[in-house]
Amino acid sequence: MRAAILHAVGTDSKLDLRDDVTLAPVGPTDVRVRIRATGVCHSDLSAMSGVLPQPVPLIPGHEGAGEVVEVGEHVSTVEPGDHVIISWRPACGECDLCVGGQPYLCMKYVIESFSKGNFRFGGDGATAFGMAGCGTWAEEVIVPWQGAIKIDEDVPWEAAALIGCGITTGVGAAINTAKVRPGSTVVVIGCGGVGLSVIQGARVSGARTILAVDPLVSKHELARKVGATHTATPEQVPESLSELTGGAGFDYGFEVVGKSATIQSAWQLTRAGGDVIVVGAGAMDDMVSISAFSLLFDGKNLLSSLYGEADVRHDFPYFAKLYKAGLLDLESMISSRIRLGDLNEAVEALRGGEVLRQIVIMD
CATH class of the missing domain: 3.40.50.720 (NAD(P)-binding Rossmann-like Domain)
Known part of the structure; x- marks a missing residue:
């Protein structure tokens, strides 16, 4: 599949756009998602510059939505064909923070994302990591089931992607x-x-x-x-x-x-x-x-x-309902719709400060 890989952080960092990327096998509690739309967010720029520490090689992107392709044997919350929004801060649901009502502070999968890379690339199958454990600047991703939140199928992919980070935050x-x-x-x-x-x-x-x-x-x-x-x-x-x-x-x-x-x-x-x-x-x-x-x-x-102190299980579908009711204007926030191959130019436009949200539409 195609993906954008960052090999080194820095203010002039460039993305390596390639088509030889694969995924690790889906684990028993994992969900594989075909990304249909993903945003170019300022946090992606911060990861590329080193302001937000991330492991490399890195596939940026954390604001995305797509269609479930495969689920692990222990996953019961979603199934193939479901439309989902990716959560870049999945909550384990079991730690004191989660049980105490602050799932947005859960660190389990954040910590795991620095040591577990779900992407492979090149002839030797080198490991690449996904930003915040996501990596939505790829055609497909693997996330924990807690990071794939089901939404109604009538929510446009672009709007769903924006809910994944910018709107919720x-x-x-x-x-x-x-x-x-x-x-x-x-x-x-x-x-x-x-x-x-x-x-x-x-x-x-x-x-x-x-x-x-x-x-x-x-x-x-x-x-x-x-x-x-x-x-x-x-x-x-x-x-x-x-x-x-x-x-x-x-x-x-x-x-x-x-x-x-x-x-x-x-x-x-x-x-x-x-x-x-x-x-x-x-x-x-x-x-x-x-x-x-x-x-x-x-x-x-x-x-x-x-992350807007969100419990994404409730807030993603809630914000989608506000959008469908005409209470949230998401269309006006999209500067342009681009392709995966345009990401280097999109990053430069973001550095310039004039654009809002550029949305990558996957073919």
């Missing part, structure tokens, strides 16, 4: 983590695919004011289309803060960039007693500085939102 941050209240005020820093999803989650939750902040004015129109009531560049933020909140600050501040500077900006823009939600994936050595005095006396809550 962003909408989940608003609905699950922040629990945005009707009539509240929200600021979202960063209007990429996940930032736009946060905006949609805040809109669905009934926020009365949603300020979208991004230095690229070209992204402002789309932010308004999917639910932002106001937009601003970073330079315009002080004026917007005064106009929209009287200088008091927003009820919720979402950071969707993954930089210490924007986390601190979100902190400053959030009112006393408000919630600051970190959604962006940052580097391990990028340290955030907030005074101990402010942490106590401002009364703000600094929250992380990993």
